[in-house]
Amino acid sequence: VITLPTLAHGLDLLGVAVFAASGALSAARRGLDLLGVLVIAGVTALGGGTLRDLLLDRHPLFWITNPAYLPVCALAALATLGWIHSRPVPERGLQVADALGLALFTIMGTRIAAGMGLAAVPSVLMGAVTGVAGGLLRDVLCNEVPLVLRRDLYAIPAIAGSSVYLATGGLGLAAPLTIWLGLATVVTLRLLAVFRGWSLPDLSIRGNP
Amino acid sequence: VITLPTLAHGLDLLGVAVFAASGALSAARRGLDLLGVLVIAGVTALGGGTLRDLLLDRHPLFWITNPAYLPVCALAALATLGWIHSRPVPERGLQVADALGLALFTIMGTRIAAGMGLAAVPSVLMGAVTGVAGGLLRDVLCNEVPLVLRRDLYAIPAIAGSSVYLATGGLGLAAPLTIWLGLATVVTLRLLAVFRGWSLPDLSIRGNP
Amino acid sequence: VITLPTLAHGLDLLGVAVFAASGALSAARRGLDLLGVLVIAGVTALGGGTLRDLLLDRHPLFWITNPAYLPVCALAALATLGWIHSRPVPERGLQVADALGLALFTIMGTRIAAGMGLAAVPSVLMGAVTGVAGGLLRDVLCNEVPLVLRRDLYAIPAIAGSSVYLATGGLGLAAPLTIWLGLATVVTLRLLAVFRGWSLPDLSIRGNP
Numbered sequence: 001v002i003t004l005p006t007l008a009h010g011l012d013l014l015g016v017a018v019f020a021a022s023g024a025l026s027a028a029r030r031g032l033d034l035l036g037v038l039v040i041a042g043v044t045a046l047g048g049g050t051l052r053d054l055l056l057d058r059h060p061l062f063w064i065t066n067p068a069y070l071p072v073c074a075l076a077a078l079a080t081l082g083w084i085h086s087r088p089v090p091e092r093g094l095q096v097a098d099a100l101g102l103a104l105f106t107i108m109g110t111r112i113a114a115g116m117g118l119a120a121v122p123s124v125l126m127g128a129v130t131g132v133a134g135g136l137l138r139d140v141l142c143n144e145v146p147l148v149l150r151r152d153l154y155a156i157p158a159i160a161g162s163s164v165y166l167a168t169g170g171l172g173l174a175a176p177l178t179i180w181l182g183l184a185t186v187v188t189l190r191l192l193a194v195f196r197g198w199s200l201p202d203l204s205i206r207g208n209p
Numbered sequence: 210v211i212t213l214p215t216l217a218h219g220l221d222l223l224g225v226a227v228f229a230a231s232g233a234l235s236a237a238r239r240g241l242d243l244l245g246v247l248v249i250a251g252v253t254a255l256g257g258g259t260l261r262d263l264l265l266d267r268h269p270l271f272w273i274t275n276p277a278y279l280p281v282c283a284l285a286a287l288a289t290l291g292w293i294h295s296r297p298v299p300e301r302g303l304q305v306a307d308a309l310g311l312a313l314f315t316i317m318g319t320r321i322a323a324g325m326g327l328a329a330v331p332s333v334l335m336g337a338v339t340g341v342a343g344g345l346l347r348d349v350l351c352n353e354v355p356l357v358l359r360r361d362l363y364a365i366p367a368i369a370g371s372s373v374y375l376a377t378g379g380l381g382l383a384a385p386l387t388i389w390l391g392l393a394t395v396v397t398l399r400l401l402a403v404f405r406g407w408s409l410p411d412l413s414i415r416g417n418p
Numbered sequence: 419v420i421t422l423p424t425l426a427h428g429l430d431l432l433g434v435a436v437f438a439a440s441g442a443l444s445a446a447r448r449g450l451d452l453l454g455v456l457v458i459a460g461v462t463a464l465g466g467g468t469l470r471d472l473l474l475d476r477h478p479l480f481w482i483t484n485p486a487y488l489p490v491c492a493l494a495a496l497a498t499l500g501w502i503h504s505r506p507v508p509e510r511g512l513q514v515a516d517a518l519g520l521a522l523f524t525i526m527g528t529r530i531a532a533g534m535g536l537a538a539v540p541s542v543l544m545g546a547v548t549g550v551a552g553g554l555l556r557d558v559l560c561n562e563v564p565l566v567l568r569r570d571l572y573a574i575p576a577i578a579g580s581s582v583y584l585a586t587g588g589l590g591l592a593a594p595l596t597i598w599l600g601l602a603t604v605v606t607l608r609l610l611a612v613f614r615g616w617s618l619p620d621l622s623i624r625g626n627p
Contacts, residue, residue, distance in 0.1 A: 027567075030563075032567050033617065035573050035574055036567040039567060039573065040567070050473070054263060054472060054473075055259070055263075055270060055273075056268075056269075057266075057268040057269070057475075059474075059475035060474075060475070060536075061473060063540070064536060064540050067537060067539070070539050070540065070543070071539075118269075118273060119276060121276070121279050121280075122272070122273050122279065125279070136350070140349060140350065140352075140558060141554070141558065141563075141564060141567065142563060142567075143352065143558075143561065143562060143563045144352060145239075145350075145351060145352045146350060149236075149241050149245040149248060149249070149350065149351075155244050155248065156244055199242065263472060264468070264472075264479060264482075265477075265478075266475075266477035266478070327478075327482060328485060330485070330488050330489075331481070331482050331488065334488070345559070349558060349559065349561075352561065353561060354448075354559075354560060354561045355559060358445075358450050358454040358457060358458070358559065358560075364453050364457065365453055408451070
């Protein structure tokens with residue numbers, strides 16, 4: 001049988017591969033060279049978990065402890081480069097994959113923070129940081145206002161899913177079920193934002209520069 | 210009676226609220242949504258102290274240890290949004306508040322670093338990092354050259370106040386007095402820069418791109 | 419006689435001075451004031467080693483432990499300012515110096531990581547982070563796409579030299595020799611990129627924005 005830790009680790013590696021692919025695609029579109037593509041893929045895929053580990057003082061970092069992360073990251077980036085030079089970019093598929101990566105990282109981050117005894121609000125925040133910070137670092141390095149600050153409903157699904165995961169756990173549901181409920185919440189809200197245009201109200205102050 | 214630690218903690222929360230308000234204002238002006246406003250407010254208010262704690266290896270981080278920081282930050286950001294949708298932005302008031310926040314964070318950071326046995330120069334640097342890094346991270350996320358690197362006399366008041374705090378302590382003055390002297394130095398120099406235009410000479414190399 | 423640790427420490431301080439000079443030059447060209455020049459010089463010179471220490475959980479940070487780093491950094495920045503106001507900027511000399519700094523930081527970072535028991539791939543990565551991250555942080559603060567992501571063969575020489583250092587050590591060569599071989603690899607490849615235009619292929623996807 002597949003144990004819960006094994007499943008969680010497998011899902012985490014899947015999230016790394018998906019985010020590395022999304023980072024490699026962004027980098028290739030910006031005209032970076034092979035090394036730049038690998039760097040941006042690595043930052044996108046490993047940045048969120050690294051920031052989480054630094055903030056929580058978890059050492060050695062997850063990609064130092066586990067030797068699989070760096071090669072998975074590099075292979076996913078190279079496979080993405082190979083794909084996009086021969087076929088059109090599967091935009092919809094990538095957005096679904098990105099939503100899945102966001103969900104996997106967020107629930108994993110929340111799980112780690114809550115397991116270290118953090119209160120609910122900081123645990124949700126750590127989940128959101130794990131899910132969102134990689135893409136945010138990618139955008140900062142590429143000199144853009146981070147999408148997460150502009151594109152509506154990217155961090156909100158992470159916060160909602162993280163809260164659902166903690167709340168259902170607090171109600172006494174079994175761990176695997178709470179994980180699936182949390183993941184489903186993130187993916188559902190994110191895909192509603194992508195394909196139905198759900199968003200938050202704009203709060204800009206017009207005429208007041 | 211109010212003890213020194215209680216006073217220091219109260220002033221620290223005040224600094225967080227002030228910086229959260231200033232971050233929320235910047236974010237709203239840039240047209241970010243509600244979540245973006247909360248993120249930028251949080252980064253501005255908690256970024257400097259978080260970087261200080263990471264550099265000094267102080268764990269758990271201050272906003273994980275003390276549950277008041279995150280709600281204070283969110284409430285200050287929401288109150289700011291409410292205010293600016295019904296009244297004009299109090300520019301002068303905000304700049305005075307920002308100077309106060311800079312002073313509070315700088316002296317708090319210096320105090321923590323010196324209390325851990327750091328030498329004077331790194332302690333002053335930690336004070337300046339605590340005071341300045343939140344605004345710097347805010348500007349990086351909003352894709353601007355950080356104001357602290359352009360606006361004259363932002364870090365200088367922090368460095369001067371931090372040095373006054375350490376020097377008067379070295380001369381044997383009592384802790385509360387040294388804190389007030391340090392705070393007064395930061396606020397005075399910063400307000401002279403804002404309202405009198407004090408600045409450092411420009412060192413650019415013209416005609417040598 | 420000069421022992422290996424003494425030599426390594428002297429080379430490390432030399433690397434700090436060189437990177438501080440390169441950071442001060444960039445900052446002065448962008449019209450920053452004196453404080454901005456010192457901040458950018460410090461970030462460029464100390465940023466890579468600081469990020470390495472944070473990722474490896476080495477505390478206190480190297481510039482807190484050793485009091486020489488901060489003054490060396492400031493003096494190198496001030497000397498650079500003095501020089502460029504009286505003479506033309508020695509472009510070629512600076513690029514050679516920068517290549518030397520890259521080499522020194524990379525091999526030092528790899529040595530520290532491997533000495534802590536990290537596997538070869540993360541050790542090479544830590545070396546590259548130590549060599550490259552300071553310049554990357556400088557570019558992010560100055561609101562530019564980091565040169566390391568655009569200028570070809572900046573991180574590649576670091577990765578190659580770090581690998582040569584580890585591989586020759588694995589073959590049983592003496593430590594000083596492996597250090598010199600690693601340094602020579604970085605400097606040679608970097609100077610070939612600068613003066614001969616060596617680069618990696620561009621992987622951008624044209625016509626697919």
